[in-house]
Amino acid sequence: MTRQDEYSGNIHKEACMIKKYIFSISLSLLSFIPLLAFAAASADAPRMSKEELRNRLGDKDIVVIDVRTGYDWDKSASKIRGAVREDPQDVATWAKKYIKEKTIVLYCA
Numbered sequence: 001m002t003r004q005d006e007y008s009g010n011i012h013k014e015a016c017m018i019k020k021y022i023f024s025i026s027l028s029l030l031s032f033i034p035l036l037a038f039a040a041a042s043a044d045a046p047r048m049s050k051e052e053l054r055n056r057l058g059d060k061d062i063v064v065i066d067v068r069t070g071y072d073w074d075k076s077a078s079k080i081r082g083a084v085r086e087d088p089q090d091v092a093t094w095a096k097k098y099i100k101e102k103t104i105v106l107y108c109a
Contacts, residue, residue, distance in 0.1 A: 053105060057081070062104075064107065065084050066084065
């Protein structure tokens with residue numbers, strides 16, 4: 001193998017490594033798109049203060065849904081009385097069962 005062949009082989013390896021690196025970065029950036037979409041959607045959602053929620057607890061037109069993970073929910077000593085626990089990973093399944101005309105409050109902390 002000549003030095004020229006060795007040099008060409010090294011350049012080819014470096015080019016492949018750079019392509020893999022760029023692909024990895026691109027893939028990582030693409031994984032953030034759903035997160036950005038969720039953040040944009042949640043920015044448009046109306047907010048309710050703790051005080052407002054406290055005053056509306058027991059109102060028949062409000063549904064409080066606890067969307068903490070199972071572990072966080074199990075370990076928490078703080079739960080809103082009357083709240084319904086739903087799996088945050090399965091929104092598509094349970095979201096349909098709540099009446100859209102009601103005020104839906106989701107909380108996770």
